[in-house]
Amino acid sequence: MTDKTLLLSNDRGVLTITVNRPNALNALNKEVLTELRALLEDPLPLNGSDLRGVILTGAGERAFVAGADIREMSVMTPDEGEAFGALGQRVTRLFEELPVPVIACVSGYALGGGCELAMASDFIYATSSAVFGQPEVSLGLIPGFGGCARLHHLVGPGWAKELIYTGRKIDAIEARRIGLVNRVFDTREEMLDSAAATLAEIATRSPVAVALCKSAIGDSVGRATTDALAIEKAAFRKTFMTGDMREGTAAFLAKRPPSFPGH
Template sequence: MSDKTLLLSDDDGVLTVTVNRPNALNALNEQVLTELRTLLEGPLPSTGGAIRGVILTGAGERAFVAGADIKEMSVMTPDEGEAFGALGQRVTRLLEELPVPVIACVSGYALGGGCELAMAADFIYATGSAVFGQPEVSLGLIPGFGGCARLHHRVGPGWARELIYTGRKIDAAEARRIGLVNRVFDTREEMLDSAAATLAEIATRSPVAVALSKSAIDGSIGRPVTDALAIEKAAFRRTFATGDMREGTAAFLAKRPPSFPGH
């Protein structure tokens, strides 16, 4: 990636993507978003076997991503602002649509676009130093990378409205209490190690079943129960045509560990 705006590392099937603008608190400018889009639109890079999980984080201890680049936005026209929002929404949707699990690992600030980027992951781990918020209204803006669309799914419409309307920031403990964050850790190293361990555990399961589960959950959000059940039923049906299902059930009956073919 040009100018190392993104740092990538692959360890045993886990791709770690680090936003690397520490002097700007990893703020999302057009370059970062474009490079994220390019990364997510293509096959995930791997030095060995297939990527089975992604860790998304920011460089340094001060910020995961402190937000979108305000200096860049301050001079945008409405058309440019719309295009910038569309780019941010494209990136968050691509992240959400990855067939492998994604864990956002947050230290320091995850504000505005940073909070929106984290919410596009499957779930969020944080350190005690993490600070979350959608403070756009204090700048005369609204969340534009998916905050209005996703936050209420994470924490409920009441909390989403309060956080967005006030622009209030919350710490990691509060974020966990309201359901935004799954787990809170004492140190960044402990957080990253735990995220890698979680992805390693998931990697022992059927990759097809994990991908179909992710797709069914994503497709069900915001839909009536009857529609969500139809989505689930279709995904459930597809598992019966997979080698993973045949291997998983055979291994269970034979009382041996499964060796999933991944198809």
């Protein structure tokens, strides 16, 4: 894709998606969201057999994504606002539904829709410059791309309510302390290198098993333990139907590295 608002690069099966509106702090407007939806719904670039992970980031040091485009939202009708929210929710769900791990790499602001976009990844890495928040209430809005639905699963309902009700911003260290961020780095380069290394480590594991783990965890969120265990059991059963399971167990017994076929 050559559109200016998204930059794509693929390095040994790791696709890096960069939101590229640095002059607007990478704010999510309809154009960016529509391009992300088209990218994620297209089976050709994303579902190829060589794709092993995705890094999601923003251009420049100032912002990952500073939020949704307020200028664009300010003139929307209720119907247009609902459609805009539906578009944002669709994009975040598509990231969750990818069968490969997604790491959000955050430098600078990840506010509003930016924080929601990061939360749709499997986990978040950040630099010490990162700032997170859901400040929508200060604009007479609420989080509309999944903040109300996802934040409490990551940090608990108490922290989620405090952050959303106050619109307060927190730094990367606080975000890590409450469970929103996995790791914090001094520089953007260290963060991106570490994300690539993590995805490379995951790539040595069974891609089928990783995809089933992602699906089982995602489908279990918010469910009663009994229901979550049933989801896990069904996914566990599926592994016994795969070449990856046969290869992985055979390699273990033969004391050799596995060569997973990916099916």
